[in-house]
Amino acid sequence: MPPSPRGDEGTSRPPLLEIVIPAYNEEGRLPGGLLQLCAKLARMPFPTAVIVVDNASTDHTAEIVTNWPRGPVPVRLIQCAIPGKGAAVRAGLLGTSAPFVGFCDADMATDLDAIDHALGLLLSGERVVIGSRAHQGSLVENRHSRIRELGAFGFRALAGALVQGVSDTQCGFKFFEGVLARETAARLRTSGFAFDVEFLARCVERGSPVREIPVRWHDMPGSRFSPARHTFGIVLELGRIWVRLRARPRTAPQPAWEPPLDPVGYP
Structure with missing residues (x-):
């Protein structure tokens, strides 16, 4: 673990920032991702922490986290048996207590220097700050196929x-x-790929506009998304979100989840 100018004092104070990493069978990418993230956070002038959510992995993802060396940035494990990235992010956010929180992918495709920009905006009063590859100031390395690009265009629309x-x-990359x-995560019902859409829509619904910032983003190998296998489920998921957001409040309690249409939902 890279040394920190704070030493280990950050572990004895409540974190100002907690970052959630949803992880499903990430034994290959998680160690490198954690090293990058912890090295970045260790240079922050305030306490930080990392939560890795093991989303019912069948590899050694959980063991990597439980055996992670103790250092200036605490790393802890949360288990989430419900399949889907949305379910994992929800579990992680509900496990936080810091004044500021965020989540990022295990592959660290987004350059972590953007954390400084995001946190600065949060400290200045913004409540939702997200990285945007479509921002005119972003630098994006993209090796996706034409078919996947077409699917991404349709999804964005x-x-x-x-x-x-x-x-x-x-x-x-969202903060x-x-x-x-935590309040938005408690209301989240989408467990798959499109959970970000419901999450951001509910933030806007609560009067918190979304601030997009430029990022440096590198396409990383290991994506599990397949246009042929996942497109239909994603469209149905977006339809469910549309109905859910426009439904009138009901007096009867609503279930936390619907059956997942995209059981993994990881990039």
């Missing part, structure tokens, strides 16, 4: 109808005021 004014709902994130 549908998502834009649900979260107006947001150009990229799916970049795996929030902590109370808002």
